[in-house]
Amino acid sequence: MDQKLVVSRLGDVMSREPSSNNPRQDKEPSTLDKLVQKLPWLGEEFTSRQSLDGLSEGDPSKPDRSTSTESLPEPSQDHSEDKALDNQGLSSGGEAAVPPDGEFAAVVPEETGVQSDRNHSGDEGEAVEPSEMAEPHVAEPGSSDEMSEEDFLTEQTVSMSDDQDIAEVDMVGPTQDTQFTSKRESDPADPESKLEDPLEGDDGAHIPTLGETVPDDVDETANGLDTSSFVDGDDLEEMILEPLSEDGSLEPGVVHMMGDVHYVVTECLPRGYYRGHNELEDETKAVLFHLSPLSHRDLWRDAGSRHRMLPEIQYEGEDGHVLEDIEGQPIGTGLSLQQALQALDRVRQLMRFMSVRCRVAVTDICIEGLVSTTDTGLRLRYLPALVPMDEPAHVSCSDGATPIEGSETEKASEQTSVFLWGAMLHALVIGEPLSAEGLDTNVLVRLRDPGLPQLLATTLEQQHPCPDLRTLRDICRDFMVSPALRYMVGAATTVGLNPDRLCNEDSYGVVHSQCEYHDSRPQLVRACVADGMGGEEAGEVASKAAVDAFCHAPAPTSFLQAEEQVRWTRSLGWTANRAVLEALAGSGGGCTLTGVVVVNDCLTLAHVGDSRAYLHSRERGLQLLSRDHSQIKALLDSGLITEDEAAASEDTNQILRALGDGRQDVLAEEYVDTLGGLKDSAGGSVHGETLKLQVGDLVLLMSDGIWGSWEYRESVISDALCQVITDADREPQAVADSLRQAALDAGADDNATVVVLKRVG
Template sequence: MTQPDDAPQDLAAPEPAPTPETLPTETQPPEAPQALTLPPRPTLPEPEKTPELLPAEQPEDSPLDVDYVFPTAPEVVGTAEAADVEELNSSEAEASAVDSDASAGLESPVVLAVPAVLDTPAISETPALPESPATSNPVAAILPVDSRTDIPRDETPLAPVVPPLTPEASPTQASTDSSSFATGELEEETYAPTVAVQGPQAGQVVSGYQLNQDLGRGWFSANALGAGPSVDVYVRPAPLWAGLRPHRLLPKLTSAGDLWVVAPTEGTPLTLPLGAETARAHLTDLARLLFALEKQGYAVTDLDPASLHLTREGLKLRTPPQVARLGEAVQPTLRDSFTPPEVQEGQPAQAKSGVYLLGALFFQWLTGQPLPAEGPSSIVLAGINASGVPQLLNGMLAPLPQRLTPAELLATLKTAATKLPVYQLAGATDIGLNPERPINEDSYGFVWRQIGEHGGGELVLRAVVSDGMGGMAAGEVASQAAIRAFLTSETTSFEASSLETLVWEANAAVLTDMQGRDGGCTITGVEIRGTQLHMAHVGDTRAYVAQNGAVQQLSKDHSYVAAMVASGQMTADEAQVSPERNKVLRSLGSLRAAQDNYVQVLPEPLELPVGSRVLLISDGVWGEVLPPVLHDILLHEPSLQRIVDRLIELSLESGAPDNATALVIERQR
């Protein structure tokens, strides 16, 4: 059977298929063929093929090399058209049978004369339909025969057949958008803000102030209208920090209508990175602020690092921190590398949130870099080469349950700052040049007890100078007994009364060793615990302290010339050269019972900052070396041993009528 002239066919007409006589005898009925899909044409259902339906040959001059497009609603065909549609279906089945037989193992597979699929099919905007009466209703060719009569027919005339366009002749209008998309030439679209701007803006005038620059979070730089320096103002109503009690670190605030005006801070921003000790000192100041705010019922939830300035009074905040009442919900805020996790989540306010903020700030001070986005880690913290700092940061930046409280932070900082001071000491004594003094009656000594442990440990330094009196063997016995008793006493309390007790114990030792002989001694002793000094004194040996470029005499002479000077009967210069200057009014060994106010002590312990020097000398030194010379040596001579040696040398150069003794102590760190 040949294909009718008016039957539709595919773009590529198949070559003549083999006849039934050429098929193998045991050929099984072919499977249902795959529908031949031609874009944009719907797939046509095909009847089951049999050998009888295969065409004997294919006409070479088939005029229907055309694509079919069915964009409109289907039409119903009548009985007269059914036969033509059946022939169309039969023709489709014949083409499919050829493909099926070729894949089943024919020795000479069928080769299509024309490719079945176009590389770039061109689709016109107007549907192209054939004019053949047999296919005037394209849907009729799709529907089964028994269901066609149930669908009402559409009498709308079909559009004329349009020959297919080659790729070169295809319209380009439909592909314009695609090429634009491929090259990325998209039209830029501007989006308008969806949320209206609220609150005052830069350039406006509020309560007599011109708002100049928006500093964020409700703060503006502003100037009072007419004149005045630039100040920071806060424009949001009722801030919680406005009710905070004054604190040394907080700025001074005044209310001006709808604004809060901050007094200008005369200082400079911190230059990073900071040294470990400097950063620790600033951290301690801020920790005290956290502790004070917690006592008022507030927690710090945000702190601007740029608001910290160094002034002549120390560290100060240019703007107050953001606070929340303890236990109340916190408005979530975010400051990269600083905001505590619980604040980001909006959890109830806790004082520990401020500790996290200070930890992030402390990390930035030491490293010059903000805290990593992934948060603290052991590797990051261990990279900070400062003793105790990694452990401190670990406690400040820990998860909320393990994090330090403000009180614990202060205690940790105090423990870390409590390090044993370092002292140096030198002493010397000389018999002098007086031929009538064959024995050196002066004595000096010191004991040093130091225990190093976590939190600083303990340091106790006792030093003493004594000048014996009585002649023969009595003077040195008295001074030596007093020195040993003072240094070996088991009194451990660090109070003025305790040091006075040491002197009375020394007095008892003198009485015991003198065994009723006439004589005694003077004594000037100090006890240093940590960085504080207490003094006890009887007689005319002296104690000096050099601090901050000045020298001060701590002891008061219990002597005849000192009483004359105190009464106005003698000047200090006259007392310096008076032959009566060696006569003392108080000494150890002259009393058997303790008396009130007999021993001079300091009312309060004296703090010894780094660089302080303490000098203990006998009258054989201060009586021969003028005060200006003594002060200059004590202030400017770098070597402690050279200080005592030089003072004794000057005494000898002056004739050294008495024994000369000097002992000096310096706090080095």
């Protein structure tokens, strides 16, 4: 043990402390107490050694073992080298930090192979210069310098001045195979004297301190670090805590001032919002307010007043902001894919608006804040989180929790909003928020809803990036297949009661087809009524040819757009005219035609003659869709006769247009009328060229044998039709049968035919 610096052990330190057996009764705690508080293991070790040695503090009857049996040189008073150890802390191997005044040093075991750099003689009897780092000393086998770990623990002592503050000492106990390395003071002028980072290993690898996160790409076993021991080999998982903001710092009933208004708190809401009302107003005039000011306030002033999904910002300032309270039903979670896509399509439109108009990405939307309103559809109760484009961004779906893995980007873009859209789809359909680890591929393989795995992978997985919100819209259209619309049909016809009419010259037809494509399920309904004329067999031949052509002519390759549907419907009228000409083969005769084409819920009309089309809805009542091509109607419209004169006229069945006209090559295209042919008193179109059918709407097609059963006054006809429809409870077949019976009750001088089409889904 010669040529080693050994200081007094802890028993010597105790001898300089107050002699009270209860240190707690002293004014100041003892040095040993402070060390034990700092290092519990040290107190256990010292206690065990005391019991082995049979020593007690302050017992003069026992031999003093505070010093080594070997003679020690006087410690040097030059502490310049000790300052290099200031504030270096401990490595994972167990180095002890040295106080700034260098009043003590720790005995270093020979097994470590490192000598202290204090002034002493080397193995060769040469003094080590203070300015140089001591070379490692390796003990020879069997030499007196060898010391066991137990002896080291016993002999480890500390020498400290009485006025040294124990709080400055930071020591960790030695562990097996630990090497203690001393550092010399750094000299800026000497590059070789540059201090090594005490938290850097021999190969320069950084050794994390307690509480520091280890990056994914760091070898956890480098420098002896094995994070698996932290939790007995289990994987580390993030603990998601419930947001404290939901409990709120304001309790219901508290009056809080914001701006110059006092608000009474009535309810604590998610994301730190409160529901309340102006203290001077009624409780029904509720608002939402938040105690934090708006981030990106200029952007919100611009966006909040222009998009219908966002709540109106009624106040914003440094003390918070106030929003309108949107009344509605939360859409909840556990939705079907179709329900979720319908809701999220509105969200996608909002994201697109914010991207194009405001140049921001949406990074968070509260799922609980998605509410369905009766008047404006889906809206957001709380403001979403925004990040300006080209700024760093990440997506978080749980009120400021850890960013979802895979969502972090150096620059915000539409892809950031797309990622949030996918996270919301995950929550709405699966019923659980997306975890911080991102999309779990094991979840994808368990999904049984076609389209959901594809959409989640497209929006959330980095190997399937969705570039922008427009592309997302196109992708969703392939999976947003609307449920098939449903229609019910009723029809009735009669030859009438006229003894001179031996044959029913009226014809009708209804063809309903449904197609299935990858992106749509188009419903196609063609229905028409034709009233034959010409006597002999010409009338029934003409009407049959017209109905067959209208209902069975090949459909064009594209007819789903409104303009295409209008052109196709009119062309069906001309196709029917050619079919009538061919069927009659120049024998004379012809027919009227009133037919509709319904593609999904869009109706278009082709009309020639005086048969009629009506629409009956619960909200709008009965509406005429067609214009009579008759002599009496032309006289009325021109003002040449009055309505009373028209009602008394016997020429109500004289028509001006009919199918079977051989002048087809010279007739104008408008000879076949459309829905836009019905004009109002100012000459404008009443309905336009297309009409949207709502659930419950009735479409009625009838020959003049039905509507002509009543007096030729539009008000009389409308009232009579409405009464029959109401009495029949608006059921298609019941309405058709009732109208036929009404014609028979009125005398049925003509053939009478009616077709009723009702949308039921």
